[in-house]
Amino acid sequence: MQVGLQVRGVCVFASVSKTTPISNQKPRTHFQQEHWPVQLLRAPREHVMLHSASALCLLLFAVSSNLAVAIRKDKRPPQTLSRGWGDDITWVQTYEEGLFHIQKSNKPLMVIHHLEECQYCQALKKVFAQNEEIQEMAQNNFIMLNLMHETTDKNLSPDGQYVPRIMFVDPSLTVRADITGRYSNRLYTYEPQDLPILIENMKKALKLIQSEL
DSSP, X not given: OOOTTOOOOOOOOOOOXXXXXXOOOOOOOOOXXXXXXXXXXXHHHHHHHHHHHHHHHHHHHHHHHHHHHHHHHHOOOOOOTXXXXXXXXXXXXXXXXXXXXXXXXXXXXXXXXXXXXOHHHHHHHHHHHHOHHHHHHHHHHOEEEEESSOOSOGGGOTTOSOSSEEEEEOTTSOBOTTOOOSXXXXXXXXXXXXXXXXXXXXXXXXXXXXXXX
């Protein structure tokens, strides 16, 4: 597959947990046995041992607490079908499933083609997920699908297979190639600053259903 906007990049996340090193130095005592009775020597030694054991327990507790915090920070939520485009949206898993649901619900299908390693896709995804108007319309008025691969339907790539690319399909199973963005060489791509155009196109897709179907 040839992707026009694909840019490869790698992000590495590392979690570092700070732990307190356990000292191997033993507490020093200055008791001289020849100057003290046995009964008096026994009590301070027991006190020193008890103090050392208490300090060691506190140290181990601190180390385990720091380790538990690091594990919680490293834990990631399970991957969902949203792939970061909006966790409150109900996403279908396949194109065929989306076609089934638009016929049943009489809602348009919105198909987002993207790749994880594409920096333009990531930039669009961020603003898409943060825009309340887009999220509300997507959740309530559309059947939503995001894909990281091409489908067998060539109508979803009328001017090439590039990403990001957003297409609309109406409940009559017609790919609406007439709903385009602002770029003549990439009719169905959107950049972060193009969200107002995307919002208008989403509204246009909804109006076409009311006027044509």
